[in-house]
Amino acid sequence: MPSKSVQQQRLTEVRAHALYLMKHLGQQVVGRPLQALGWTFGFDRAKRRLGGCRYQPGHPPKKRITLSGHYVRLNGLAHRNNAGLQVIDDVIRHEIAHAIDYEQRGRSDHSAPWQAICQQIGADPSRLYEGNDLERVPGTYVVECPQCGQTDDFYKRPKNVRYCKPCSQKVGRRFDPSCRMVLRERATGKDVMYGDERKTRRLAPNASGATPAEQGYKYTATCPSCGRQTGFKRKVTRTYVCTPCCEAHANGQADRRFALKITQHY
Ligand SMILES: [Zn+2]
Ligand SMILES: [Zn+2]
Ligand SMILES: [Zn+2]
Numbered sequence: 001m002p003s004k005s006v007q008q009q010r011l012t013e014v015r016a017h018a019l020y021l022m023k024h025l026g027q028q029v030v031g032r033p034l035q036a037l038g039w040t041f042g043f044d045r046a047k048r049r050l051g052g053c054r055y056q057p058g059h060p061p062k063k064r065i066t067l068s069g070h071y072v073r074l075n076g077l078a079h080r081n082n083a084g085l086q087v088i089d090d091v092i093r094h095e096i097a098h099a100i101d102y103e104q105r106g107r108s109d110h111s112a113p114w115q116a117i118c119q120q121i122g123a124d125p126s127r128l129y130e131g132n133d134l135e136r137v138p139g140t141y142v143v144e145c146p147q148c149g150q151t152d153d154f155y156k157r158p159k160n161v162r163y164c165k166p167c168s169q170k171v172g173r174r175f176d177p178s179c180r181m182v183l184r185e186r187a188t189g190k191d192v193m194y195g196d197e198r199k200t201r202r203l204a205p206n207a208s209g210a211t212p213a214e215q216g217y218k219y220t221a222t223c224p225s226c227g228r229q230t231g232f233k234r235k236v237t238r239t240y241v242c243t244p245c246c247e248a249h250a251n252g253q254a255d256r257r258f259a260l261k262i263t264q265h266y
Contacts, residue, residue, distance in 0.1 A: 001187050002073065010076035011043065014067065017077060018092045022065070025093070025121045029100050034063075039099055043069030047155050050129040051091040053098035055108070063102070065095045093123035141192075143181040158183065159195035193239075193254050213265045221260035225249075236262045 002010075018041045026034035044052060044066040056062040067088065077088050097117040101108035108114055110128065118125035139153030145164035152162070162181040168174050185192050212220040217231025223242035245258040 002076075006076075007073040010072055011069065013077060014072045014088055014092075015041065015043075017089070018065065018067065021089075021092055021096060022099075025096050026100070029117065029120060030103050034065075034096065034099055037063070037103060039063045039065060041065050043067055043072065045069060047071075050087070051095045053095040053102075053108070055099070055102040057106075063099065065092075065099060067091060067095075090124055090127060091129050093121050094118065094127070094129055097121060097123050097125075140186055142184050142186055144184065145179065145181050147179060152181075157192070157195050161194045191256075193256060218265055220263050220265065222263070223258055224261055225258050230260075232262070 001007075019035070022035060022039060022041060023033040026032055026037065026039075030037070038060060040063065042064065046052065046066075046068045047070050050068050050071050052064075052066040054062060054064045054066070072088060075088065077086060097114055098108045100117050100121075101114045104117075105113060110125070115125040117123075139155050141154040141157055142151050143154065143158065143162045144151045145167055147164060147167040150164055150166070162183070163175050164179045164181055167179040168176055171179060183192055183194055184190065212229055212231025215231055217233060219232040219234075219236055220229055221232060221236065221240060222229050223245055225245045226242060228242060228244065239256075240260045241254045241256070242258040242260060246255050249255070250258070
């Protein structure tokens with residue numbers, strides 16, 4: 001993630017650029033700056049599309065062009081795709097073409113009239129930024145299958161452990177450990193734990209010296225590093241980590257190296 005000041009600078013720059021284009025392209029095509037026709041510009045919180053253009057008839061009509069603030073903070077105007085096109089500049093022109101289309105026809109879509117405006121104002125009509133799965137903002141988290149390499153993006157840390165579907169089907173078992181997808185933080189590239197895995201359980205040394213089994217627990221959890229044990233009455237469905245070891249060796253972060261091994265007593 002870029003620093004706060006870099007992010008702020010990108011937002012300021014992109015806003016200025018958008019207002020400039022709204023003024024000049026409006027002047028060029030409809031004879032007036034879009035602002036003079038009531039159009040405003042702002043950032044929104046969208047993560048699944050890069051831009052938006054809203055036109056709601058009324059008194060006065062609502063006319064607004066928005067860009068994903070999230071995407072702009074991550075990329076700024078300097079972000080270029082493989083074709084060397086400035087993505088954000090193109091998104092702005094794309095949305096301006098919709099605004100002009102609304103002014104001329106009272107509606108807008110991605111059909112021929114809109115495409116003609118795109119040609120006129122230098123937007124690439126073959127690129128779409130508003131639909132699902134189009135030009136998505138990259139997720140904060142990525143899961144990857146160790147078998148086939150398939151990845152999936154997440155904006156929030158997934159709670160449950162993910163398993164690769166196609167690979168599980170090949171193995172014939174839904175939650176086979178070999179199909180367990182690795183969760184990674186995109187910014188750091190580090191492997192991290194799923195939400196439910198971060199539960200920690202404090203393992204207190206037992207004063208009496210009795211094992212959990214001797215104390216009547218059905219399940220024993222053992223730390224693979226320090227050997228401390230604790231008992232569970234019910235089936236353990238989450239991954240727990242050894243709190244003392246995480247505090248001593250991992251800055252108190254839940255660390256998979258200290259995941260407790262569960263054994264069952266009959
Ligand atoms: Zn569009
Ligand atoms: Zn797979
Ligand atoms: Zn331990």
